[in-house]
Amino acid sequence: MSRLPPALQNLSLPVIGSPLFIISNPKLVIEQCKAGIIGAMPALNARPASQLDEWLHEITETLAAWNRQHPDRPAAPFAINQIVHKSNDRLEHDMEMVVRHKVPVIITSLGARTDVNDAIHGYGGVVLHDVINNTFARKAVEKGADGLIAVAAGAGGHAGTKSPFALVQEIREWFDGPLALSGAIATGGAVLAAQAMGADFAYIGSAFIATEEARASDAYKQAIVEGTSDDIVYSSLFTGVHGNYLKPSIRNAGLDPDNLPESDPSKMDFGGGESAKKAWKDIWGCGQGIGAVHQVSTAAAFIAKLKQEYARARERVGVPA
Structure with missing residues (x-):
């Protein structure tokens, strides 16, 4: 495994809850962290922009209180996702907020910028950048990312097309820093498989949509429960x-x-207005791993299930506890 900075050590399960556009919120992030995995949400989920300051205060204070009350079971750190794309007109404001609150982990997407990484490193934060191929992975590290999230085929949202075996293998040939794997992971066995391939963490998103804390409609959650990989379509239209x-x-x-029909990258819009939300509000992003999700539960219950499956998988393949 790779060298991990302190913020990424000592999780109760090697999992990062991926930031879900519109859906992730402080309630979900807090429950993920209390259960011992890294909880994450996009900065853009706070609308209006002023709400981000309030949310970061809520998360920070709630987790600090938890740690005081449970010194034997401290919460995992939380992460905020920043869309580093030119259409995100909130990036400067949102970066000011994460620096002010010293957010432990920042996940950058759709672009890598040295100035963003430098600002996070200035207070001791960790930067993970999501990539869909080895070329983008090298560029991200060259620009100062501490770690990578390999977004392989089958992941929800903006997924790549590379097999997780190929993508992790190519990155690990030259990079020994923190590496998370995304792509149809929804069981504890899959978490262990990600580690077996060389990743440090599994990056799980779609399964958390079907939790009580997620800010998704009941119809969306039920579609996750009822769906399988056959119900997923890969498209650039939206x-x-x-x-x-x-x-x-x-x-x-x-x-x-x-x-x-197909679309193209010129249609991307991650500005602060409602138009940026529309496609994601009406068209539900989802990965191929949902066949393992059979009911809506609390985030804590789902993570407990992952831990049990992970322990059984380790026993099945003879990995010491």
């Missing part, structure tokens, strides 16, 4: 970048999920 989405939501929008 944001200009290819991603995985639930077919039922596409049909509900009056479109044929099997005959969608």
Whole structure:
């Protein structure tokens, strides 16, 4: 395994809850961290922008109180996702907030910038950058990212097309820093498999949509429970970048999920306005791992299930506890 900075050590399970656009919120992040995994949310989920300051205060103070009350079971650190794309007109404001609150982990997406990384390193924060191929991985590290999130085929949202075996293998040939793997991971066995391939962490998103704390509609959560990998479609139509989405939501929008036109990156818009939310509000992002999700539960219950599955998987393959 790789060298890990202190903020990424001592988790109760090697999992990062991926930041879910619109869906992640302080309640979900706090429950993830209290259960011992890194909880994350996009800065853009706080709307208006002024709400981000309030949310960061809530998360920081709640986790600090938890740690005082449970010194034997301290919470994992939390992470904030920053969209480093030119259309994100909130980036400067949101960076000021994460620096003010000294957010332990920052996840950067859709671009890598040295100035952003330098600002986070200035207070001792850790930067993880998500990538869909080895070329982008090298660029991210060259610009100062501490670690990488390999977004492989089958991941929810803006997923890549690389096999997780190929992507992790290529990155590990030259990079020994923190590495998380994303792509259809929804069981404890899959978490162990990610580690066996060379990743330090599993990056889990879609399964957390079907939790009570997630800010998703009941219909969205139920679609996760009822769906399988056959219900996922890979398309660039909705944001200009290819991603995985639930077919039922596409049909509900009056479109044929099997005959969608293509779009292009020029259509990307991560500005602060409502237009940036529209596609993600009506068209439900989702990864291919949802066949393992059979009910809506609390985040704590789902993480407890992951821990049990992880322990059983280690025993099954003879990995010492």
